[in-house]
Each structure stands twice: as C-alpha cells, then as structure tokens.
Amino acid sequence: xxxxxxxxxxxxxxxxxxxxxxxxxxxxxxxxxxxxxxxxxxxxxxxxxxxxxxxxxxxxxxxxxxxxxxxxxxxxxxxxxxxxxxxxxxxxxxxxxxxxxxxxxxxxxxxxxxxxxxxxxxxxxxxxxxxxxxxxxxxxxxxxxxxxxxxxxxxxxxxxxxxxxxxxxxxxxxxx
Numbered sequence: 001x002x003x004x005x006x007x008x009x010x011x012x013x014x015x016x017x018x019x020x021x022x023x024x025x026x027x028x029x030x031x032x033x034x035x036x037x038x039x040x041x042x043x044x045x046x047x048x049x050x051x052x053x054x055x056x057x058x059x060x061x062x063x064x065x066x067x068x069x070x071x072x073x074x075x076x077x078x079x080x081x082x083x084x085x086x087x088x089x090x091x092x093x094x095x096x097x098x099x100x101x102x103x104x105x106x107x108x109x110x111x112x113x114x115x116x117x118x119x120x121x122x123x124x125x126x127x128x129x130x131x132x133x134x135x136x137x138x139x140x141x142x143x144x145x146x147x148x149x150x151x152x153x154x155x156x157x158x159x160x161x162x163x164x165x166x167x168x169x170x171x172x173x174x175x176x
Contacts, residue, residue, distance in 0.1 A: 041090050041107050048074070052083045053092060053107075058120050062100035114170045124170040130163035 045053060051072055056063055069080040084101050087093040094104040115122040137156035141148070 038107070041092065044086065044090055045092070045107065048072075048079070049083045049086050052080065053087060054122070056093060056101065056103055057106070057117070058122075060120055062096055062098070062102045064100050115174070122174075124167050124174075126163050126166045126170060130160060130167050133160035133163055136160075 052068055055068060055072055065077050065081045065084060068074070068084065069077045072080070074080050084093065088095065088101070092104060092107055093101045095101055114125055116125050133156055137153065137160050140152060140156060
C-alpha cells in the first residue's frame with residue numbers, strides 16, 4: 001500500500017513537471033515586437049492626438065502646426081505641436097524639409113477598426129451591411145407584392161434595422 005502511494009506520488013510529480021515545463025517555456029518567450037509596438041501606438045493614439053492624426057489622414061497632404069491648431073480649435077499652436085510631436089515619436093508622422101508634417105505610416109487604432117477609409121472619407125463598416133440589407137428588403141418587397149413571405153420580410157427588415165442601429169452607435173462614437 002505504501003509502495004502504491006509512493007508510485008502515485010512519483011507519477012503525479014512526473015506529470016506535473018511535464019505539464020509545467022512547456023508552460024514555463026511558453027511564458028518566457030518574448031512577445032512579438034510588432035504587436036507590442038501596435039499596442040503602444042493604440043494606447044497613445046487617443047483623444048486630441050487621435051483627432052490630429054485623423055485630420056492629417058483626411059487632408060492627405062503636408063500640414064503645418066498652425067493649420068492643425070486652427071482647424072481643430074486648439075487653444076494654442078503649442079498644443080497642436082505637442083500632439084504632432086507625440087505622433088512623430090510613435091513613428092506615425094514625420095516632418096518634411098519645409099517643417100510641415102506628413103503621414104509616415106497608416107495605423108488602425110481601436111475605434112478606427114470600425115471605419116473604412118474611402119478616399120478622404122471615413123465610413124462605418126456596418127454602413128455597407130445596413131445599405132445591403134435595406135436594398136434586399138426593398139427589392140424583395142417590390143418584386144413580391146402579391147405573395148410576400150412574412151418571415152423573409154421580417155428577416156431582412158430585422159437585419160437592416162440591427163445594422164442601422166449599430167451604424168448610429170458607431171457614428172456617435174466617432175473620434176473625428
């Protein structure tokens with residue numbers, strides 16, 4: 001009996017060591033540096049700094065500190081300069097030879113993942129689904145006036161309603 005208990009303890013110890021070893025190795029690996037960089041940019045890119053970044057994306061050209069200050073309604077050029085320098089430190093924008101700032105790389109911060117850039121416009125992603133389901137519902141209704149399937153109509157109108165609701169929620173949270 002004592003020998004059986006000792007064997008079980010040894011077995012549990014061996015299993016525990018084998019289970020623990022891979023977890024320890026996985027835990028000690030360095031995280032992906034690009035992931036850490038993206039998380040840092042996403043953390044820093046909020047509030048007025050995000051507004052500056054979004055303004056520069058919409059402009060699509062080099063902008064100066066005073067232009068950003070006037071367009072975004074900052075109290076002084078130093079506020080705009082602070083946020084632009086923050087973007088330079090993050091590597092998102094850079095300064096050209098004339099002292100203006102241009103986009104160096106496009107990033108996709110948290111809230112902006114809900115938007116699609118089409119030219120100079122940022123549109124909510126769910127807007128495309130809202131328009132799609134609304135179009136399907138209207139087309140179905142118009143093509144089947146004499147024999148409407150209530151379930152099909154409720155399904156398409158319900159989906160369109162949900163997507164329009166989500167569109168309004170996202171649009172209210174927009175950072176620009």
